Amino acid sequence: MQMHVLSRAVRTGSFFVVMVMLMTAAFAVAAQTPAPVKSKSLRGVVTDIHGNSLTIKSDADGALSAVAVPESAKLLRIAPGQKDISAAQPIQFSTLQTGDRVLVRLAAGDEGSPLTADRVITIKQEDLAEKQRADLADWQQRGITGIVRSVDPAAGNVVVSTGGSKTSKTLTLHTSKATVIRRYSPDSTQFADAHAATLADIHKGDQLRARGNKNEDGTELAAEDMVSGTFRTFAATVVSVDATGSSLVITDLTTKKPVQVRINADSNLRKLPETMAQRMAMRMTAAAQAGAPRKPAPPRTAGVNPNTNHGSESPNPESFINYAPEFRPAELKKGDALLLLTTEGTVNGPVTAITVLAGVEPLLRAGSGASQNMLLSSWNMDSGAEAQ
Numbered sequence: 001m002q003m004h005v006l007s008r009a010v011r012t013g014s015f016f017v018v019m020v021m022l023m024t025a026a027f028a029v030a031a032q033t034p035a036p037v038k039s040k041s042l043r044g045v046v047t048d049i050h051g052n053s054l055t056i057k058s059d060a061d062g063a064l065s066a067v068a069v070p071e072s073a074k075l076l077r078i079a080p081g082q083k084d085i086s087a088a089q090p091i092q093f094s095t096l097q098t099g100d101r102v103l104v105r106l107a108a109g110d111e112g113s114p115l116t117a118d119r120v121i122t123i124k125q126e127d128l129a130e131k132q133r134a135d136l137a138d139w140q141q142r143g144i145t146g147i148v149r150s151v152d153p154a155a156g157n158v159v160v161s162t163g164g165s166k167t168s169k170t171l172t173l174h175t176s177k178a179t180v181i182r183r184y185s186p187d188s189t190q191f192a193d194a195h196a197a198t199l200a201d202i203h204k205g206d207q208l209r210a211r212g213n214k215n216e217d218g219t220e221l222a223a224e225d226m227v228s229g230t231f232r233t234f235a236a237t238v239v240s241v242d243a244t245g246s247s248l249v250i251t252d253l254t255t256k257k258p259v260q261v262r263i264n265a266d267s268n269l270r271k272l273p274e275t276m277a278q279r280m281a282m283r284m285t286a287a288a289q290a291g292a293p294r295k296p297a298p299p300r301t302a303g304v305n306p307n308t309n310h311g312s313e314s315p316n317p318e319s320f321i322n323y324a325p326e327f328r329p330a331e332l333k334k335g336d337a338l339l340l341l342t343t344e345g346t347v348n349g350p351v352t353a354i355t356v357l358a359g360v361e362p363l364l365r366a367g368s369g370a371s372q373n374m375l376l377s378s379w380n381m382d383s384g385a386e387a388q
Contacts, residue, residue, distance in 0.1 A: 038156055042067065042104045042115070054117075056102060062164060067104055067115045074119040075147065079129040085121060099125035139211050144221065146171060147204040153199040158226070160208055173210050173223045175199065184229030186344045187352050187377060189266070194227050202228045228346040232351060238336040245329035247350065250338060253364070259348035261342060263329055267352070270324040271331075272359035281362040327358055337361045 042065060048055035055066050069075075076088035096102075100122050106116040129176040146160030149170070156175040175181070183197035195310075202208065208228040212221045236250035239258060247262050263269070272280065332338075335361050345351035 040106050042102075042106060044102065046096060046098050046100045046102055048098060052093065054096065054102070054104075054120075065115055067106070067117050068202075069117045073117045076119070078123060080123050080128050088121065088152045090298065095124075096120075097125060101128065121264075139209070142213065143209060143211040144171060145207070145209050145279060148202055148204055148208050150204060151199055151202050156199065158199065158202060158208065158210075159225075171214075171217070172220045173208075173212075173219070173226065174220060175223050175226065179223050180225045182225075182227040184227060184343075186230075186346050187341065187349070189229070189352075189354055191227060194229075199226070203230065205230070207231050228293060228342060232340070232342045232344060234340055234342075235360075236338050238332050238334055238338065238341060241329055241332050242333065248329060248332065250340070254256075256366065261340065261356075262350050262352045263356075264352060266354075268355045269327050269329070269353075270321050270355070270357050271327040271359065272324050274359065274362070276324070277359050277362040281365070284363075321355070321357060324357070324359075332358065337364050339363070 001354040007212045034135040044056040044058040093227040105119040146162040158173040182194040185193040342351040
């Protein structure tokens with residue numbers, strides 16, 4: 001019927017009708033033919049290997065995708081941080097393992113057809129772990145942790161103070177175009193969760209870690225890497241504890257508002273013995289009232305008790321936290337006093353505990369509150385834990 005109408009249109013010279021009929025026919029054919037899918041990439045972590053197929057968890061959205069890897073696919077291994085694939089080494093499919101990171105270039109195919117790899121570039125899990133160990137050692141050797149005092153994006157400088165509130169030192173960090181600047185996620189202290197940032201994202205009062213080489217007198221540092229974040233320190237009392245011990249609800253003694261606090265495997269939970277807390281409160285209150293600067297606590301030495309009287313020296317809060325025994329969330333009771341260092345969290349959302357210090361009732365009973373303020377002002381992400 002369509003051909004009959006088209007022939008009549010040609011005979012009658014109806015050019016417009018001819019064009020409409022041709023376009024209609026073309027669209028009808030196109031609708032019946034699957035459109036080819038352009039080649040694209042998939043980046044993520046291998047979660048399963050079955051036969052010649054990889055299951056990959058996408059970095060972009062966390063979705064799982066099955067990707068067939070035919071014998072014709074090119075498989076390459078690169079080192080962590082390596083950008084030039086010309087130095088990559090060919091590998092066999094049998095060497096791939098779960099946990100390996102991969103960048104897969106997908107072969108072109110029809111919409112809805114199974115995903116097939118044209119090329120797989122992998123960073124082996126053991127290579128990544130080795131780099132992480134090397135990076136950790138370098139951060140410990142050339143890294144600093146401090147509180148941001150000022151930021152000058154135009155000059156590319158950040159001024160931080162390191163050490164306790166009474167023993168702090170000022171350090172100027174110089175950045176360059178090569179400096180990698182990152183920002184902690186609002187609810188994580190894991191570097192892997194940090195995202196790219198600029199100096200404009202850093203604020204006064206933020207906690208910051210940087211790595212680089214210092215000048216001779218240790219007052220300046222040429223920053224190679226920098227990561228910052230906003231963290232909260234506050235005093236609170238326990239309202240309730242989740243049955244699983246994975247979260248608790250507290251009342252912030254400053255705002256009088258409830259806050260949900262998540263506890264994870266990285267949370268540092270410590271409890272001051274009563275005698276230690278009483279001695280700590282007395283000495284810190286006395287030091288605050290006298291206005292005398294705190295002297296550095298003696299270095300940590302095996303067998304040395306932080307309760308030992310070191311003359312008139314006021315205590316170093318970190319040394320008390322380091323020596324305090326750990327506790328489990330289930331041991332907390334309603335009304336218990338806490339001092340907390342947590343992530344910033346999201347608006348009206350829960351926060352994640354970095355350090356929770358229990359057994360602090362003597363500190364909160366100190367009339368002036370000076371001891372509490374002195375302790376909280378000296379806390380950082382390393383308080384109560386070894387430097388990361």
